[in-house]
Amino acid sequence: MRYELYYWPGMPGRGEFVRLALEDAGADYVDIGNLSEKQGGAGAVSEFLHGADLARPHFAPPVLKAEDVVVSHVANILAFLAPRLNLVPEDEQSRLWANGLQLTLTDFVAEIHDTHHPLGPSLHYEEQQEEAAKRARLFVQERLPKFLYYFERVLATNAGNEPYLVGNAHSYVDLSLFQVVTGLRYAFPQAMGRLEPEVPEVVALVDRVSQRGNVSQYLTSNRRLDFNESGLFRHYPELDD
Amino acid sequence: MRYELYYWPGMPGRGEFVRLALEDAGADYVDIGNLSEKQGGAGAVSEFLHGADLARPHFAPPVLKAEDVVVSHVANILAFLAPRLNLVPEDEQSRLWANGLQLTLTDFVAEIHDTHHPLGPSLHYEEQQEEAAKRARLFVQERLPKFLYYFERVLATNAGNEPYLVGNAHSYVDLSLFQVVTGLRYAFPQAMGRLEPEVPEVVALVDRVSQRGNVSQYLTSNRRLDFNESGLFRHYPELDD
Numbered sequence: 001m002r003y004e005l006y007y008w009p010g011m012p013g014r015g016e017f018v019r020l021a022l023e024d025a026g027a028d029y030v031d032i033g034n035l036s037e038k039q040g041g042a043g044a045v046s047e048f049l050h051g052a053d054l055a056r057p058h059f060a061p062p063v064l065k066a067e068d069v070v071v072s073h074v075a076n077i078l079a080f081l082a083p084r085l086n087l088v089p090e091d092e093q094s095r096l097w098a099n100g101l102q103l104t105l106t107d108f109v110a111e112i113h114d115t116h117h118p119l120g121p122s123l124h125y126e127e128q129q130e131e132a133a134k135r136a137r138l139f140v141q142e143r144l145p146k147f148l149y150y151f152e153r154v155l156a157t158n159a160g161n162e163p164y165l166v167g168n169a170h171s172y173v174d175l176s177l178f179q180v181v182t183g184l185r186y187a188f189p190q191a192m193g194r195l196e197p198e199v200p201e202v203v204a205l206v207d208r209v210s211q212r213g214n215v216s217q218y219l220t221s222n223r224r225l226d227f228n229e230s231g232l233f234r235h236y237p238e239l240d241d
Numbered sequence: 242m243r244y245e246l247y248y249w250p251g252m253p254g255r256g257e258f259v260r261l262a263l264e265d266a267g268a269d270y271v272d273i274g275n276l277s278e279k280q281g282g283a284g285a286v287s288e289f290l291h292g293a294d295l296a297r298p299h300f301a302p303p304v305l306k307a308e309d310v311v312v313s314h315v316a317n318i319l320a321f322l323a324p325r326l327n328l329v330p331e332d333e334q335s336r337l338w339a340n341g342l343q344l345t346l347t348d349f350v351a352e353i354h355d356t357h358h359p360l361g362p363s364l365h366y367e368e369q370q371e372e373a374a375k376r377a378r379l380f381v382q383e384r385l386p387k388f389l390y391y392f393e394r395v396l397a398t399n400a401g402n403e404p405y406l407v408g409n410a411h412s413y414v415d416l417s418l419f420q421v422v423t424g425l426r427y428a429f430p431q432a433m434g435r436l437e438p439e440v441p442e443v444v445a446l447v448d449r450v451s452q453r454g455n456v457s458q459y460l461t462s463n464r465r466l467d468f469n470e471s472g473l474f475r476h477y478p479e480l481d482d
């Protein structure tokens with residue numbers, strides 16, 4: 001079966017959390033937004049989400065189509081996919097715990113986004129640069145360490161031979177934390193350089209994930225999109241102090 | 242079986258989405274944060290979330306305990322509770338759709354919160370009042386109608402005799418939309434007064450939910466906490482222009 005991912009083209013963004021799960025599991029999927037305009041592209045994504053005849057319109061991408069099933073929102077998509085891709089344990093408590101961690105990552109990602117958009121998505125960064133400098137300073141000083149220390153504690157409490165967030169096996173939440181830390185290294189290299197020595201379990205998780213066969217192949221493929229200043233994780237040196 | 246809700250005392254906040262589902266279903270639950278300090282209170286909530294000996298610490302409340310099962314994050318808690326409380330259809334596609342809508346409400350709520358905290362939760366409102374005025378203006382002009390029109394479209398597309406977001410029956414997502422609109426009426430009475438005539442299905446849903454037996458009893462009970470300026474939905478007249 002072939003999954004269809006609907007997400008805006010040209011940036012990793014929130015779609016990347018879904019791509020990583022599909023790639024890690026070696027699943028068959030099409031990234032509709034990054035096809036040519038003839039085969040897909042932004043127009044096809046928009047039509048699939050908001051088209052006039054839809055019985056169930058979506059507010060925003062990513063949206064995943066799996067034959068007749070359509071799912072929106074990263075955490076919802078991953079909770080749906082993970083059992084099918086063998087990326088979460090089978091018992092209910094583990095799945096609830098995994099989804100709770102993923103939703104904490106969702107909140108973390110929203111705060112990362114808001115460092116460059118503190119007044120919201122209606123204005124460009126250049127129109128809210130002064131407020132962004134203020135929010136980014138508070139983020140780097142308080143929120144970034146708070147979130148990273150939290151995940152460090154979860155990993156340390158759950159310590160075995162390998163760093164896993166859920167139980168004693170690799171899961172989709174590990175892939176998502178990998179993506180968040182990778183994005184933070186791009187966006188806030190100075191702040192992360194200072195903080196990483198304080199979160200060794202988080203760093204070990206990122207190393208472990210990057211060395212997984214399918215992930216490491218994916219990261220050097222042309223399917224892996226570069227971080228850039230249209231996306232979620234943006235490198236503005238003036239915000240990384 | 243008796244559910245335990247862990248949430249900060251003295252405000253409806255994000256805990257209210259969970260309370261509404263439990264109250265609507267007539268479930269047996271204890272609101273630990275709002276017990277006396279002897280029986281519960283903020284200290285008990287904090288200990289349950291972050292206590293030193295926890296195998297699985299939580300980042301933030303609300304957290305729900307159902308015998309041996311512990312669940313954090315509103316959308317996760319509601320997806321767990323709803324099948325047990327008969328507040329969501331049984332089929333997978335309906336549950337995925339319900340969870341997707343709930344996560345859109347989660348994003349909406351985060352934007353509502355950020356109207357009074359555009360620089361993040363590290364500073365008080367009074368320390369970011371100027372930025373709040375800017376963000377609130379954009380919110381009222383662009384984001385508030387965008388979200389409300391979205392839910393209006395979902396309801397209109399799904400129109401039957403009664404306004405339901407999911408299928409042809411009442412669900413937990415209806416309760417959450419009721420709570421968001423009620424909070425918005427408190428926080429932004431002027432803006433909502435202008436917008437409500439444009440979203441008749443949303444208004445009809447709020448009316449319908451408020452008239453449900455258990456909900457209407459709950460709303461006039463002393464368990465229903467008043468909105469106030471420590472919470473999510475805050476009425477600052479200067480932000481409601």
